[in-house]
Amino acid sequence: MGKLIGNAIFGQSGGPTAVINASAAGVFTEALQQTGTIKKVFGAANGIVGILNEKFYDIGQEDPAELELLKTTPSSALGSCRYKLADQAEDDTDYKRILEVFKKHDIRYFFYNGGNDSMDTCNKISNYLREAGYECRVMGVPKTIDNDLFGTDHCPGFASAAKYIATTIMEVYLDARVYDTGMVTVIEIMGRHAGWLAASAALAAYKGHGPDLIYLPEVPFDLEKMLADVKRVYAKTGKVILAVSEGVKTRDGKFIPELVGEVSVDAFGHKQLGGTAAVLANYLKDEIGCKVRGIELSLMQRCAAHLASKTDVEESFLAGQTAVRCAVDGITDFMVGFQRPETGPYKCEIKLVPLADVANTEKKVPLEWINEEGNFIKQDFIDYAMPLIQGESKIAIEEGLPRFAKLKKVVVK
Amino acid sequence: MGKLIGNAIFGQSGGPTAVINASAAGVFTEALQQTGTIKKVFGAANGIVGILNEKFYDIGQEDPAELELLKTTPSSALGSCRYKLADQAEDDTDYKRILEVFKKHDIRYFFYNGGNDSMDTCNKISNYLREAGYECRVMGVPKTIDNDLFGTDHCPGFASAAKYIATTIMEVYLDARVYDTGMVTVIEIMGRHAGWLAASAALAAYKGHGPDLIYLPEVPFDLEKMLADVKRVYAKTGKVILAVSEGVKTRDGKFIPELVGEVSVDAFGHKQLGGTAAVLANYLKDEIGCKVRGIELSLMQRCAAHLASKTDVEESFLAGQTAVRCAVDGITDFMVGFQRPETGPYKCEIKLVPLADVANTEKKVPLEWINEEGNFIKQDFIDYAMPLIQGESKIAIEEGLPRFAKLKKVVVK
Numbered sequence: 001m002g003k004l005i006g007n008a009i010f011g012q013s014g015g016p017t018a019v020i021n022a023s024a025a026g027v028f029t030e031a032l033q034q035t036g037t038i039k040k041v042f043g044a045a046n047g048i049v050g051i052l053n054e055k056f057y058d059i060g061q062e063d064p065a066e067l068e069l070l071k072t073t074p075s076s077a078l079g080s081c082r083y084k085l086a087d088q089a090e091d092d093t094d095y096k097r098i099l100e101v102f103k104k105h106d107i108r109y110f111f112y113n114g115g116n117d118s119m120d121t122c123n124k125i126s127n128y129l130r131e132a133g134y135e136c137r138v139m140g141v142p143k144t145i146d147n148d149l150f151g152t153d154h155c156p157g158f159a160s161a162a163k164y165i166a167t168t169i170m171e172v173y174l175d176a177r178v179y180d181t182g183m184v185t186v187i188e189i190m191g192r193h194a195g196w197l198a199a200s201a202a203l204a205a206y207k208g209h210g211p212d213l214i215y216l217p218e219v220p221f222d223l224e225k226m227l228a229d230v231k232r233v234y235a236k237t238g239k240v241i242l243a244v245s246e247g248v249k250t251r252d253g254k255f256i257p258e259l260v261g262e263v264s265v266d267a268f269g270h271k272q273l274g275g276t277a278a279v280l281a282n283y284l285k286d287e288i289g290c291k292v293r294g295i296e297l298s299l300m301q302r303c304a305a306h307l308a309s310k311t312d313v314e315e316s317f318l319a320g321q322t323a324v325r326c327a328v329d330g331i332t333d334f335m336v337g338f339q340r341p342e343t344g345p346y347k348c349e350i351k352l353v354p355l356a357d358v359a360n361t362e363k364k365v366p367l368e369w370i371n372e373e374g375n376f377i378k379q380d381f382i383d384y385a386m387p388l389i390q391g392e393s394k395i396a397i398e399e400g401l402p403r404f405a406k407l408k409k410v411v412v413k
Numbered sequence: 414m415g416k417l418i419g420n421a422i423f424g425q426s427g428g429p430t431a432v433i434n435a436s437a438a439g440v441f442t443e444a445l446q447q448t449g450t451i452k453k454v455f456g457a458a459n460g461i462v463g464i465l466n467e468k469f470y471d472i473g474q475e476d477p478a479e480l481e482l483l484k485t486t487p488s489s490a491l492g493s494c495r496y497k498l499a500d501q502a503e504d505d506t507d508y509k510r511i512l513e514v515f516k517k518h519d520i521r522y523f524f525y526n527g528g529n530d531s532m533d534t535c536n537k538i539s540n541y542l543r544e545a546g547y548e549c550r551v552m553g554v555p556k557t558i559d560n561d562l563f564g565t566d567h568c569p570g571f572a573s574a575a576k577y578i579a580t581t582i583m584e585v586y587l588d589a590r591v592y593d594t595g596m597v598t599v600i601e602i603m604g605r606h607a608g609w610l611a612a613s614a615a616l617a618a619y620k621g622h623g624p625d626l627i628y629l630p631e632v633p634f635d636l637e638k639m640l641a642d643v644k645r646v647y648a649k650t651g652k653v654i655l656a657v658s659e660g661v662k663t664r665d666g667k668f669i670p671e672l673v674g675e676v677s678v679d680a681f682g683h684k685q686l687g688g689t690a691a692v693l694a695n696y697l698k699d700e701i702g703c704k705v706r707g708i709e710l711s712l713m714q715r716c717a718a719h720l721a722s723k724t725d726v727e728e729s730f731l732a733g734q735t736a737v738r739c740a741v742d743g744i745t746d747f748m749v750g751f752q753r754p755e756t757g758p759y760k761c762e763i764k765l766v767p768l769a770d771v772a773n774t775e776k777k778v779p780l781e782w783i784n785e786e787g788n789f790i791k792q793d794f795i796d797y798a799m800p801l802i803q804g805e806s807k808i809a810i811e812e813g814l815p816r817f818a819k820l821k822k823v824v825v826k
Contacts, residue, residue, distance in 0.1 A: 016591050046593045075587035082592070163813060167719055170815055174488035175716040178429050179495070180459045207814050278691060298708045303588040306580055306720060309813065389813040400576060400722065400802040401620050402583055 005037050006108025011044035012076040013114030017157030018308045019316040021077045023141050025070040026320025027111050028059050037328050046079035054101050061410045069405035071313055072395040074305035077407055085121050088128055095128040109137050109327050115144035119335055120359035126333050139323040140335035140355055145302045147196035150361035151353035152337030156316035159388035160308040161301050162200035169204040182238040182290035188277035189297055192247040193217055194364045201243035202377035212240050217247035218365050219374035223259055227287055229375050246276050256280055310391025315348050322350055346387030418450050419521025424457035425489040426527030430570030431721045432729040434490045436554050438483040439733025440524050441472050447741050459492040467514050474823045482818035484726055485808040487718035490820055498534050501541055508541040522550050522740050528557035532748055533772035539746050552736040553748035553768055558715045560609035563774035564766035565750030569729035572801035573721040574714050575613035582617040595651040595703035601690035602710055605660040606630055607777045614656035615790035625653050630660035631778050632787035636672055640700055642788050659689050669693055723804025728761050735763055759800030
């Protein structure tokens, strides 16, 4: 393909991670250097919504030191969205609007950072622009703590969340066994459909300070079986730690809060929707009769930049940087994926995955990595995940607390 | 006082912290060096319970490198307890037993690490031993994330919890405002009677990434007032973060779960005791109608050694070390406290506080440090807490995860 001169826009979509801004840093620093082809670099406010609303920032006006700090700043610095484009055949209003905005601002490079849905969005937009005869190179940058994107060995964001989960569980493990009395601890981990994050609890167990039982959404949940598991471990040691994915459900599709906490009502008569950790802890307290504690790792597992994996930060930056380099070289309609050598030590290699292949396909934890009982993870997962969590990201510190990036966010007129 | 030759024992009591083992390292390394007076150094399994059960470990047999790792290992390495000694006048069984064990093992130095109750225990034991004519030097080493011990400027453990709370809230703050839709986040922080930990959320606000509202147990809680506060902030920005101490209660003594979540019942008819964050989030969801999230910082806030304050680690070590040096020098019946210069930069100075003064007295957040509305913290607290959270503790890392101390725990016959 020939040289394409114009402006570039980058957007962040879906739930944030500890390293999504590292990808932003990769896109921005590389795009700002491509002065021969990319004239201006824009950041869309709240992803595709910012494009539709014609609200984006002029990244060229940002202080390079602040862009560098993006590498260690969690969450989505530009703002994110969960907006889903309609099927073009049914309603092409948004597509027309995007074409209009792109034309008006001479946007010839579109980089979008997100998960399955975002790759679908990229793909749809690219197809529309092509049909409309508007030349624009569209590249996806992967992002999801859930690690469930098709076609890539792993996803930026996953390893930092995994490192947070494993480290935190190791610390909680020590805390939860200080007394010489029985205790059951339920740790709820994110992951609605795929259990990669809950599986990461096994890294703590590998280090001798982890859960006794791990339940993933990949295996149908059986309340009776789980209770028997807990009772067995409790009888042996008096201490039980369960790592439970928020997405575990029974064979007929019932989530844990529906199984054991459904009918609770507060003082005002409002229905309470308890979290998995809380309701399971209450259930086990009644069944086992000992002290229990439900812990939800909540937003912390996806925003703990202070505990990010250096490998993850570097790879996330690389993904953004590579997307720009590819696009400038004439490549379009791919997501930047990763692969590792089939044998030998871990190395992160780039692999381009067609957007159409990624869109709306989920990658789950292989069933052969889960033990037969369906309550723990095998060594295969440890071998897979361990290289990804290596290295400690050094966040900037000011007065003993993080110094996160402060962007000027100069809105493009 | 003359030279007292004999064995030393150290015990850990109450809820653990990120740095209680740093004090253990201080006691152990110093006591092992006092070879002229201290013959053997023991660690009591589960605090005073280990003394009563005559179960303690021979610390002289531990690898010095592992004792060094105690500085960065959270929780209570020896195990803890919540055992309360009876009033001697009513029942002296435990006291007789302690005297018997101390005599049998020639224990002449007793170091106890804990909060109010533990200092009370120290005091009672010391009085009994003195009355019985058994010479033993008893020193208290302070410990509590709650920071509520009388007579000391601050308590080992508090600053690391404060640093964790402030850092985590800064990260959550960024995460909680990625979407262009309304959101209320309730963060529940430990502290049943004193609000020092919830106040630490103000450190995040000082850095521009903190809560809008902070509620402490020092101020009577008013549900209507809180709702009005939230509505006011929400109307202005569409995002509200509340930091709430688990101990806040109304003027007539009702805790939040009792106020808004009391009657909830699970699917099995069991009464559910929701946490403050969860029930308050549900309440605000109904009242405000936007997305809400309740986050409980749970055990993580007291065991996050990976995010400990270097100042806190060093001071905790110093407290243990000083207790031993004082006792060897003939001092007894004091807790090692801290003070800072009245003017000039922060410096940690040792201050000995009589055990009798510490026992069972609580130090709360001064009311003049809380704003008039009772929903935020003034600069006085920032000035107080900021020096304490300085410096990042460097934990040992092995394969990307913490390498915590592994003690042999050779039981004394």
